Amino acid sequence: MESEAFGDPASDERGPVTGPRRSRPLRGMRIIEISTYVATPLSGMTLAQLGADVIRIEPIGGAPDRTRWPLAESGTSLYWSGLNKGKRAIEVDLSSERGRRLVADLVVSGGRRGGIVVGNSERHPELAFEALRERRPDVIHVLLTGRRNGETAVDYTVQAATGFPLLTGPEEAAQPVNSVVPAWDLAAGLYVTVGLLAAERHRLLTGEGQQVRVALEDVALATAGNLGYLAEAQLSGTPRERCGNYVYGTFGRDFATADGGRLMVVALTARHWQDLLAATGLTEVVSALAGALGVDFGEESVRHRHRKLLGDLLAGWFGTRTRAEAESALRATRVLWSAYRSFAELAALLPESPLMGKLTQPGVGEHWAPGSPVVMDGEQTPPETSPQVGEHTGEVLRAELGLSAAELAKLREDGVIRDPGGHQRDRDPRTREAGQP
Amino acid sequence: MESEAFGDPASDERGPVTGPRRSRPLRGMRIIEISTYVATPLSGMTLAQLGADVIRIEPIGGAPDRTRWPLAESGTSLYWSGLNKGKRAIEVDLSSERGRRLVADLVVSGGRRGGIVVGNSERHPELAFEALRERRPDVIHVLLTGRRNGETAVDYTVQAATGFPLLTGPEEAAQPVNSVVPAWDLAAGLYVTVGLLAAERHRLLTGEGQQVRVALEDVALATAGNLGYLAEAQLSGTPRERCGNYVYGTFGRDFATADGGRLMVVALTARHWQDLLAATGLTEVVSALAGALGVDFGEESVRHRHRKLLGDLLAGWFGTRTRAEAESALRATRVLWSAYRSFAELAALLPESPLMGKLTQPGVGEHWAPGSPVVMDGEQTPPETSPQVGEHTGEVLRAELGLSAAELAKLREDGVIRDPGGHQRDRDPRTREAGQP
Structure with missing residues (x-):
C-alpha cells in the first residue's frame, strides 16, 4: 500500500487552502x-470542515430544504446556508436516467480520493449500493433512513415515538412537549459521519468498501438505552415522572432573580453543593x-429526593x-451555572466567541457564523x-469526470444539468473570502 | 508505510471477536x-462498538458518575452501565503521582495501535498533551471541555446559555423549558469521536499526532448557527417566538384523538399536505x-402562517x-406521523427492534439493550x-505494560491500583455472553 495513492495529505488537490495543515485532516477525501x-447535510458539512x-x-431547482425557514x-x-457551508454544489436532473447516471459516474470516479457517497434516499436504482458496487467494488455507501426498515420518519415523529416528550416540560404539563433542538437529526448526522470515517479507515487498510446504514429512530432508541431510560422502564416498577427543569438524580434547577433574571444552577457533586450553600x-x-x-445532602440521590x-x-x-448579585456570588464558587439567554442576547455576544467568524454569504449578507x-x-x-x-456544476463535471465544453453544453441544452452563471467561473470556493475577524 | 504496522485488521489482537469482520472496522485501535x-463515555463506547x-x-472506587441515576x-x-458497554475498566489512584504515571505509561504504550487518549479533564499534568507528546511525539490527545477557555459547563447550563429553552414548550409558558435529552452531550461526544477518527487518519497517513479539542458550549453554539437561529437573531427585526409542538416553517403539530391517544403529524412537503387533507x-x-x-397551502410558509x-x-x-382509526387513515398516506409513546409502552416494543439485544449485565440482570x-x-x-x-486492572497492566505478577502485587499493596477479583481472571470481555436474541 502506498500512501501517495491517497493524495499527498499535505496539499489540497483543489488548490490553496485557508487554514493550517492539521486542521484539515480529511484533505484528499472526496464525498x-x-x-x-x-x-x-450536517454530515457533509462536518467532513468539509475537516478538509474533505x-x-x-x-x-x-434545488432540493425541498432549499426554502426551509428561517429566511433572509x-x-x-x-x-x-447554515448546513452547507464549505461545500460545492451541482444541479442535475435526478428525475432522468441520464442525470442519475451522471451522478453515479461521479460517485465511482475520483480514484482513491473518491468512491464515497452519503445520502438519505434509496429512491434511485442507479445510486443504490449494489449498483454502485458493481461499478466500483470498493465503494463506500452511507445511507441514513428514517426507520431501520426504510420507512420515513423525521426528528419530530421520532421524538414522539421514543418517550422523551412525555418527560419534558413543566411537571404540571398535561401534554407531551417536543424539543425544538433536533437532537436525533444532529446525533444521526454525526453517527453517519463516524460510520463513514470508520469505513474509510477500513478501506485505507484493506481496500474493501462497504455500506453503512444509520436509522434516525435507532439513534433515538440507542440513546434512550445508553442513558438508562430503557433499562429503567423494563426493570423498575415505578415509571419516571416529569421533573420540569430539575436535573434528574442530583440537584439542579432554574431560579428567578428579583429583577426578572433567570439562572440555571447545578450542584452535581458534594463539593458543588457545599459551595452553593456557602455562597447563599x-x-x-x-x-x-x-x-x-x-x-446527608452530600449524597446526590438525597438532594434529588428533597x-x-x-x-x-x-x-x-x-x-x-x-x-x-446572584452571578457575582456564584462566580466565586465551583457551582455549575448559567443565565438563560434569548437568541437576541446571544447574538450580541457572538463577536467574543472564538468559534465565530464574520461571514459574507450571498443572499444573506455579513453576519457572525460558526466555524x-x-x-x-x-x-x-x-x-x-x-x-x-x-x-x-460545470467546474465539478469538467474536473472530476473530464467532460469537455461541448459535452457540458449538450447536457445543459438537454436540461440534464444546470449551472446558473457557474460555468463562466473557475474559482475554487475555498479561495473566497471567509476570514476570521 | 506498512499496513502490518497497525495490526492485521482482519484479526483482533484481543482474541476472538463476536460479529463479522466489517462491523468492527476499528479493530487494531486502542483508546x-x-x-x-x-x-x-459515549465517545469511547461508540469507538468500542466499532471494534476499538x-x-x-x-x-x-470509581468516578463520580458511577452512582448516577437511574439505578437498578x-x-x-x-x-x-449503558454508557460503558464493551469497554475494559481499570482502577488506578489518580490522586497519586505514581497512579497518574502508570496511566501516562498506558497512553504512550501500544505501538501503532496505542497512543490515543480521550478525556474530559485537564487536571493532571502528567496526562496533559504536552507532557504526553514529549514521551510520544505521535500521541493523539482528545479533550472535551465545558467552555473553550477550559471553564466547566454541563448540558443543562449550556442549554440555558444558548437560547433554545426560551423557544421550547407551550406558547403560553412563562419560563424556559429545558430538554431532558442531553443533546449537547450527545453531539459533543460524537464530534469528539469524529475529531479522533480524523486525527487517527492523519496519523496513519503522515505519522503525526495532534491534540483535538471540543467545547460543549461550542457544540451548542455551532448548532444554533448551523440551523439558522444565530443568523436570524442577527439579521431579523422580529425575534422568533415559541410555537409549542408546531414545527417551525411548515405544517406539523400534535393532535389528541377521541380516546385519549396523541399523534404527532408532519406535512413537510406539498405532497404530504395533499395526502393529509385527503385522509381527513x-x-x-x-x-x-x-x-x-x-x-396556496401547497407552500410550506403559507401552511406555517395559517x-x-x-x-x-x-x-x-x-x-x-x-x-x-386515525392511525389507520394515516397509514395509507405518505404523511409523516407517530403516536406518542411512554417509555413503558416503548419497553414493551423493544423485542421487535433489530437494534436491541438481550443483555445480562451483572448488578442489573437480563434486559433489552441497544447495540x-x-x-x-x-x-x-x-x-x-x-x-x-x-x-x-491486572489483565490490562500485564498485557499492555508487561507488568509482572510481583509488580502488580506491589502496586496493589501500595494502593496504587485495585482490581477486585479481576486479577484472578483472564477472560476477554468480548467472549462473554452478549448475544442477539
Missing part, C-alpha cells in the same frame, strides 16, 4: 452528498434541616437578589460560504 | 478513556378556505376518531456488558 434537511471535498448534488429578507434560507449563606440552615431529617424543599430555600435567596467546533492543534476551520444551487 | 458523565479496544480509567434495585447505575376528508374545505384567503386555523380544522377530525446504531454491511455490534470498576 458525494445526495441529501436534504439536517442530518446528512464535499460535492452536494441538487435536483434541478432576500428569501435565501438561513437554514440551508444557607450552610447552617440546611445542616440543621439535614439533622432534623436524619439525611429537591423541592431545597429548591424552595434557595429560591428565597435568588428571589431577593438581582441577577448581577468547526472541532479544534485541531489549536486551529479551527473558520466559517465558509455555502454555495448557490448549481454554482459548481 | 485510553479518562472520562465521566455522558459525552466522552477501549480501556476506561477509573479512580479508586441492586444500586448499580443503569446510566453508567378536508380537501374541499381547505381548498375553499385557500380560495377565500387567496393563498397553522392555527389549519390545526383547528384538523384537530376536529382527530378529536372525533379513535387512535386506531450500535451504525450498521456496517448489514451487520451491527450487539449490546455488550459493561465492566465492573477495576475488573480488568
